Amino acid sequence: MARLRTLLAHLGPMRAIRAHVWDRALHACGIRLGESELVSLVKGFARRQLRAIRLDRRVAAALDQLAPHFRLGVVTNGDSAGQLAKLEHARLYVHFETVACALDIGTRKPDPAPFLHAAAELSVAPEQCLYVGDSWANDGVGAHAAGMHPVWITPNDTPMPPGRPPAARFPDLLSCLNTLAEHAALPTERSCPPPPSRASRPPPGPAPHRPTPRCTPTCSAPCASPQTRSAPRSSRA
Template structure:
């Protein structure tokens, strides 16, 4: 069957989350007069730990934010204190939001030939706001988020929910994302096509169809590619 739609991951695929995270944390630490040495690594480790708890259903979305702050600061903060600290970080993080540089040109090039949707492991209220702030919400028919549907990538049910939102069978949809397991391998397991966006050139997953920049995607989608075949492009 022909590919009719592209299902996009958002953070670190279209949106430069890593850049905004680093810039936002540095600004917030400066405002709080806290040391920056090693802070970004500790913040990311705290995020990985408590996001995994959220994905497992142990805590809700807002609690994972509070727990990230407590772990990062090593302090037994009240909910209000943790929320206030996170709000300060979030303001600096949001001021640093940017699309990745290759995004708009590729969305423009694909606009006439493919339908588009987002599948994110975050919450709709946050991702919808992010897309609107970045000026691209209208480019996507649907935004499907794990926190709202109750299932996370790489669970095949998450990908199938997004296909249902598009009213397309999975074999007519290609998922593009930056995580080899959560995005690409998960999409393949659900019966979708999959492209791993390996911006850092990490490699090491020969079973996945891989690109190192979005500029390679239009030719890939239009070239009769057998998705799931071994390839490295970029």
């Protein structure tokens, strides 16, 4: 499915890709829908998809603990309309300073461009970023290519991927975030001012230039830069 989306990325936003695929599939079955029917079908699916999203309060609490210490961002292969709607519905958007959507940028993970776009919006160097993802082919390979440090979310019995290993691995996202939060809570001799609250930040769009924090270089998930200290580098949104 990920490869199919990559091949169809030239069609534009996810709703256009979905409409194209469904139209071809239905046509192969001898079913032809009018344009308005197809649009209604795609919109209905998007609404049901949103309703299926549930907030995990433990994840939200972990992000609350991370936000004062790390600059948090998201890199996604989707488009801004769909991905921002999901984050808003899950009440997680408030935690992130940037959301880099590959379909809007023009290249998809594992191409390094979306990762580098996120780092630029956070005004940090890629090597300061710890990138957390559950697809090694997209997230791990792409983060390595961009110069970031990938953290892999995968079951404990998953074999290690060939080539360069992840900086760390966790069986689930929550254990990764909790470990980072515990690390952030350790005493430190230096600190940086916290990032501005989401309420004081403008709507999604090109981020204003921010000076790189004068802190120990590293960062946190899904893509982030440090506010106070290095994230753990031993061996998941």
